[in-house]
Amino acid sequence: MPPHHPVPPGASPAGRRAAVLGSPVAHSLSPVLHRAAYAELGLTDWTYERFEVDESGLAAFLRGTDARWAGFSLTMPLKRAVIPLLDEVSPTAAAIEAVNTVLLSGGGRRTGENTDVPGMIAALRERGVERVEHAAVLGAGATASSALAALAEICSGEVTTYVRSAHRAREMRGWGERLGVPVRVADWAEAAGALSAPLVIATTPAGSTDALVAAVPARPGTLFDVLYDPWPTPLAAAWSRSGGRVVAGLDLLVHQAVLQVELMTGHSPAPLAAMREAGEAALHARTA
Structure with missing residues (x-):
């Protein structure tokens, strides 16, 4: 990603602002x-x-923003809707139509960026996943397109995506073509077959x-489940019980937020450990 300087030379707006936008957004851990x-910085x-x-x-x-605003994190349903409102979109975000x-x-x-893609790669590498020969993706929304972009970097072979509609199938094939990823599309009814892949991204x-729990193999590979609340998901829990490696949605949330902080504030590196600790404490408080 290109370096970002939120305050141009000669300008120092007092009280810098950032926020997460979406609907619903009350559940977001981004704040x-x-x-x-x-606080750490x-x-x-x-x-x-x-x-x-x-x-x-x-x-x-967006029209109502002023010079104090440095940027926004976007959640659903805004990741695609924002694109026509931007002056510039990074190549990766444009390819997968997700900002x-x-x-x-x-x-x-x-300027529109996508930190989910490098965030996924960083979260996988943190758990020891550097390269896979093939992979499976469950779902076909904005996060699935980010998963394809991440797999373009770490997967040497075919990616099988499991979707519920012909429209979603066409989208996944299109994203795969733009990213140079060989994509095979399968019907969601066959999703149990995904679990034998060395890397499964849900x-x-x-x-x-939840209905896939009974299909978890005896010796599973790595599951990256992008959910974080509630956690663990039944699939993630079953995966762990079978001895498989699990990458959690909080891992993705923290790593992509680290990149957002660096881009918005210009401070690098952002404090990964402090951010993860805060996220874990907030999730624990929700379930206590």
């Missing part, structure tokens, strides 16, 4: 992670908030993979 980073004049914004209200919200980070320059220029909503 916890970003605020922990600001000594950025006492920075604030990070959350705003309930849907597709119909996004353009007006999860908007950077604002002092002149009001809006990108579906809570409850969607």
